[in-house]
Amino acid sequence: MNWRRTNGFHPLHQLRNEMDRLVGDMFTPAAQSTWAATARAFPAVNVWENGDELYAEAEVPGLKSEDIEVSVMGNELTIKGRRGDGNQEGTSYHRRERGVGEFTRVLRLPVEVDSDKVQAALRDGVLTMTLPKTAAAKPRKIEVSSVNN
Secondary structure, three states: OOOOOEOOEOHHHHHHHHHHHHHHHHOOOHHHHHHHOOOOOOOOEEEEEEOOEEEEEEEOOOOOHHHEEEEEEOOEEEEEEEEOOOOOOOOOOOOOOOOOEEEEEEEEOOOOEOHHHOEEEEEOOEEEEEEEEOHHHOOOOOOOOOOOO
């Protein structure tokens, strides 16, 4: 059987992707529903590791440090915040794609983090976090002894 291709993709592959997106949107928690129309997850976050620390950057354009709350428990990083409505009386929107209201993003980190030493800074709409690993999460060199028989 010959399949006619459109846009270079197999039609069943396109159907599956669309169904995955629709089903995934059905199970988005109600608290995140205001953001669901504009983005999959807000804020967009990058997490990487370098030696004894994890680093995370979150895009939070238009927010001030007092609008953001960062917390860490074990290996979970939580970023909460609120983006103001900006709705002015008598204003009629023709298009509104930027989300407003409260948001929460919880990320499961690959290792546990020392919450007492976490640092967060906001600059130019990017929240940068330094997340030191706990002693238990750091690699430990084990000395190997030789046993003579």
